[in-house]
Amino acid sequence: MNRSQHSLALTTKDAAKLVGVDYRTIKLGIENGTIPTVQLGPRRMIPRVPLLRHFGINA
Template sequence: MNHSETSLALTYKDAADLVGVEYRTIKAGVERGTIPSVQLGPRRMIPRAALLRVFGVEP
């Protein structure tokens, strides 16, 4: 996927790498509803700004 620092939507793996947690932490957060996600075609993606807010980092 796009690893650009300006990507607005991230894969679970890219989201995990960005905030320094494991992939399964992101997956569990999405499943619980604590990490927002959007369906883009066949993929579920994490909006960068929302992810950073959840982890207390301002975009």
């Protein structure tokens, strides 16, 4: 089972898979501030619910 199916925070690549876009689209959204991120230890992660809302997906 893929852990990202239930994770509250995702990597860039897992976020891209979840919403069906290229990971570069996610990176651009992070760079321009439309996709929020959080620092979890050494990693910058993307919260699931705000990501889904950004792409118009009900969480």
